[in-house]
Amino acid sequence: MSKEDTMEPQMKRWKGSACHAHSWVAYPVLSDEQSQDVELVEAFAVPIVDKKVTSRLVRELNSLYPLDGLQHIKRVRARKDRDSPHPLEVLVCLASEAPEVKEVTINSLLPPEAVGREGLGEPFTVKVPARPPLTRPQFELASRHWPTSFHEDKQVTVALRGELFSPLQKAAMHTYMMSAVTAARAGRESGMEAVGAVMVDPVTDRIVAVGHDCRGDHPLHHAVMVCIDLVARSQGGGCYSFDGYTACRFTSPEWNTADSEESSQPYICTGYDLYVTREPCVMCAMALVHSRIGRVFYGTASADGALGTRLKIHTQRDLNHRFEVYRGVSRTECEELYSSDTEKDHF
Amino acid sequence: GLFLQARDALENGEVPVGCLLVYKNEIVGKGRNEVNETKNATRHAEMVSLDQLLDWCRRGDLDVRSVCERTVLYVTVEPCIMCAAALRLLNIPLVVYGCRNERFGGCGSVLDVSSADLPRTGTAFKCVPGHRAEEAVEMLKTFYKQENPNAPKPKTRKD
Ligand SMILES: [Zn+2]
Ligand SMILES: [Zn+2]
Numbered sequence: 228m229s230k231e232d233t234m235e236p237q238m239k240r241w242k243g244s245a246c247h248a249h250s251w252v253a254y255p256v257l258s259d260e261q262s263q264d265v266e267l268v269e270a271f272a273v274p275i276v277d278k279k280v281t282s283r284l285v286r287e288l289n290s291l292y293p294l295d296g297l298q299h300i301k302r303v304r305a306r307k308d309r310d311s312p313h314p315l316e317v318l319v320c321l322a323s324e325a326p327e328v329k330e331v332t333i334n335s336l337l338p339p340e341a342v343g344r345e346g347l348g349e350p351f352t353v354k355v356p357a358r359p360p361l362t363r364p365q366f367e368l369a370s371r372h373w374p375t376s377f378h379e380d381k382q383v384t385v386a387l388r389g390e391l392f393s394p395l396q397k398a399a400m401h402t403y404m405m406s407a408v409t410a411a412r413a414g415r416e417s418g419m420e421a422v423g424a425v426m427v428d429p430v431t432d433r434i435v436a437v438g439h440d441c442r443g444d445h446p447l448h449h450a451v452m453v454c455i456d457l458v459a460r461s462q463g464g465g466c467y468s469f470d471g472y473t474a475c476r477f478t479s480p481e482w483n484t485a486d487s488e489e490s491s492q493p494y495i496c497t498g499y500d501l502y503v504t505r506e507p508c509v510m511c512a513m514a515l516v517h518s519r520i521g522r523v524f525y526g527t528a529s530a531d532g533a534l535g536t537r538l539k540i541h542t543q544r545d546l547n548h549r550f551e552v553y554r555g556v557s558r559t560e561c562e563e564l565y566s567s568d569t570e571k572d573h574f
Numbered sequence: 575g576l577f578l579q580a581r582d583a584l585e586n587g588e589v590p591v592g593c594l595l596v597y598k599n600e601i602v603g604k605g606r607n608e609v610n611e612t613k614n615a616t617r618h619a620e621m622v623s624l625d626q627l628l629d630w631c632r633r634g635d636l637d638v639r640s641v642c643e644r645t646v647l648y649v650t651v652e653p654c655i656m657c658a659a660a661l662r663l664l665n666i667p668l669v670v671y672g673c674r675n676e677r678f679g680g681c682g683s684v685l686d687v688s689s690a691d692l693p694r695t696g697t698a699f700k701c702v703p704g705h706r707a708e709e710a711v712e713m714l715k716t717f718y719k720q721e722n723p724n725a726p727k728p729k730t731r732k733d
Contacts, residue, residue, distance in 0.1 A: 509659035516678075531693070546684060
């Protein structure tokens with residue numbers, strides 16, 4: 228028992244167990260499209276001085292300049308500032324759609340036979356978002372430039388705020404990750420790299436397999452590869468023996484033998500959660516795609532990491548299996564495994 | 575030998591991919607997909623062959639790295655992203671393959687792991703595509719036909 232525990236028992240109890248100590252936040256590792264900055268394109272807009280012309284104007288503009296590929300852009304925006312001389316502004320076209328226009332005038336932009344010009348002011352240049360926003364931060368940035376529609380994925384919004392997991396869920400996640408940390412330490416004591424991995428069946432909340440790095444014996448036996456083979460063994464397959472390493476273990480999943488339908492039996496790592504102390508490399512990340520992993524949680528990034536740092540295999544286009552990835556779980560304990568005093572080169 | 579391996583996979587209900595590792599004119603590893611029989615989705619022909627190479631080195635008490643650096647890998651289908659990374663980690667310098675792997679290819683089809691700038695993931699390697707490509711494609715087609723006779727365009731897993 229630490230000094231703090233004996234001195235401040237009341238304090239500890241008051242804090243409670245669920246909200247105690249989990250200072251880390253599990254952030255989602257999103258695709259490049261979801262995480263990139265908002266790209267802007269130049270466009271021409273015109274003030275609407277007389278509101279009554281708006282619907283006619285929008286109709287005429289829609290047929291003259293349909294704004295293909297910019298369905299997320301709202302054609303008309305309101306001027307929120309009270310002292311604005313005009314109440315509305317309408318987007319005419321992209322600058323690229325009118326390349327012949329040298330001087331931006333109402334005459335050069337709006338041919339009188341196509342668009343009635345009464346009630347309009349002088350055109351001006353604006354920047355509008357080139358692509359529909361995919362996340363709330365992108366939406367908020369995009370909207371600063373021009374009103375934009377947004378089909379919100381609520382789970383992504385909550386996840387980006389770091390609030391997807393409840394304190395209770397975080398406590399469970401921490402427990403799983405600490406099993407991986409313990410395995411990593413055991414691996415290091417056997418002369419391996421300090422990387423641990425834990426495979427969990429989220430339906431039953433059971434640990435299916437625990438593995439650690441074994442590349443001292445086999446250069447490809449990274450913790451994830453070890454864990455995948457231990458899962459195979461739990462299902463009656465597998466091709467290696469890690470029996471010499473007590474920290475590498477598996478438990479056979481229970482499935483109801485009474486109605487042992489094919490569908491209820493585990494198939495490779497389908498739907499499982501993987502907790503791994505360090506971001507997986509390309510080989511391990513793709514092994515998880517092949518194994519149909521459900522979700523991956525890791526503690527700390529790695530230099531050539533393939534689930535966020537160098538590549539995002541889990542969001543890779545053209546691959547037939549995608550999965551969610553969260554980083555930063557039990558970050559302090561995971562980072563400690565790779566701090567300079569415990570290991571100089573963590574590759 | 576290469577296509578015998580692939581045919582053996584086909585006869586055993588595995589995706590027909592065969593692989594050979596050649597060091598100084600000697601076959602030091604050979605393999606085919608063993609995913610279904612091991613229930614391990616990473617048991618691709620290349621991974622099976624690499625295990626044999628490692629055993630061969632162990633038996634002969636040879637340095638793995640210096641053997642790998644002089645080994646050529648022959649495989650009927652472009653290595654997937656996982657296998658390409660594994661080949662980098664082992665410093666295999668040259669890969670000769672048959673047909674492209676549109677679904678998982680790690681030598682250009684989906685990603686180019688073979689030549690990517692990944693300084694902590696072993697050594698980049700050279701690829702020579704097109705070696706008996708038609709035969710390799712034919713075998714994959716046969717596999718998908720017998721796997722799912724009703725579907726014109728199968729969605730089954732491939733190497
Ligand atoms: Zn790895
Ligand atoms: Zn492969």
